[in-house]
Amino acid sequence: MKLALTTVTCLTALAASAAAQDLGPNIRRITDGIYVQSAREVNSTVGIVLTSEGVVLIDTGQTLVDTRQVQDAIRKLTPLPVRYVINTEVHPDHTSGNFVFSPPAVVINHAGAGEAMRKADNPNRFATASPEIQAAAQGYRLVPPHVEYRERMTLRVGERTFELLHLKNAHSEADTAVWLPQERVLFAASVAIPNSLNNIRPFVTLPDMLAAIRMLRALNPEVVVPGHGSFGTTRIFDDTERYFTLLIERVGALVREGKSVEQIRKELRMPEYSGWAYQERMPTNIDAAYRAVTQASR
Numbered sequence: 083m084k085l086a087l088t089t090v091t092c093l094t095a096l097a098a099s100a101a102a103q104d105l106g107p108n109i110r111r112i113t114d115g116i117y118v119q120s121a122r123e124v125n126s127t128v129g130i131v132l133t134s135e136g137v138v139l140i141d142t143g144q145t146l147v148d149t150r151q152v153q154d155a156i157r158k159l160t161p162l163p164v165r166y167v168i169n170t171e172v173h174p175d176h177t178s179g180n181f182v183f184s185p186p187a188v189v190i191n192h193a194g195a196g197e198a199m200r201k202a203d204n205p206n207r208f209a210t211a212s213p214e215i216q217a218a219a220q221g222y223r224l225v226p227p228h229v230e231y232r233e234r235m236t237l238r239v240g241e242r243t244f245e246l247l248h249l250k251n252a253h254s255e256a257d258t259a260v261w262l263p264q265e266r267v268l269f270a271a272s273v274a275i276p277n278s279l280n281n282i283r284p285f286v287t288l289p290d291m292l293a294a295i296r297m298l299r300a301l302n303p304e305v306v307v308p309g310h311g312s313f314g315t316t317r318i319f320d321d322t323e324r325y326f327t328l329l330i331e332r333v334g335a336l337v338r339e340g341k342s343v344e345q346i347r348k349e350l351r352m353p354e355y356s357g358w359a360y361q362e363r364m365p366t367n368i369d370a371a372y373r374a375v376t377q378a379s380r
């Protein structure tokens with residue numbers, strides 16, 4: 083009896099590890115029925131959430147090759163279709179794979195997403211891409227959201243609840259965090275990216291980014307899946323908040339010395355963060371801190 087039980091346990095463990103490996107090298111399990119794909123450290127993440135009524139995807143992959151890998155993994159996990167794709171932002175490294183799942187999937191993001199995606203769309207996007215990407219792009223068309231919500235939306239699929247939360251002026255023209263309150267898993271979009279500088283666009287503000295980070299941390303998630311990079315804990319928020327606080331402090335000191343934004347771009351150093359990826363984005367970070375400092379004192 084004991085031997086039989088051991089055998090069953092071993093077989094179950096084998097089956098589980100085989101199933102995990104079969105999903106592909108870039109796909110990791112977070113908890114029951116929730117998986118994340120991220121092909122390299124700075125790449126965008128894809129959330130795969132299984133429910134009794136089908137799959138909910140959160141973003142579609144850094145490249146269309148990643149999207150196809152997600153598609154293959156889903157086929158191995160469940161015979162059920164992808165019912166919804168939630169985009170956490172408008173940029174192609176999160177959204178260009180929408181067409182792979184839709185139809186039948188319904189695509190959702192905050193108001194403003196469709197307009198921004200239509201404006202930025204380049205039908206020749208893949209003309210000079212590698213043969214591998216071109217093959218993955220077979221059948222490509224822009225699929226902007228079918229549903230655009232405002233501020234907050236609750237989606238119930240099978241046994242799961244998804245709270246969609248708008249992050250205002252946090253990264254792109256429409257940013258959505260996805261909170262699973264029962265599982266305490268948070269897909270946090272691209273407001274805080276581990277060990278990486280963000281590309282801060284002119285309409286994004288640091289006070290709005292910080293407000294979004296604090297709102298997300300207050301949910302008290304157990305697992306935080308950022309829009310790019312490895313999943314972890316709320317430490318991702320702490321690190322980014324500390325970085326912005328120090329940046330604002332240093333830019334503020336230089337502004338009080340009468341320095342122009344051009345001078346600050348030349349002089350300011352953040353050696354504590356020199357190991358973070360995308361150092362070439364520093365000027366956009368300094369500009370955002372300069373706007374925060376000068377607009378606050380106006």
Ligand SMILES: [Zn+2]
Pocket residue numbers: 171173253254272
């Ligand atoms: Zn982006």
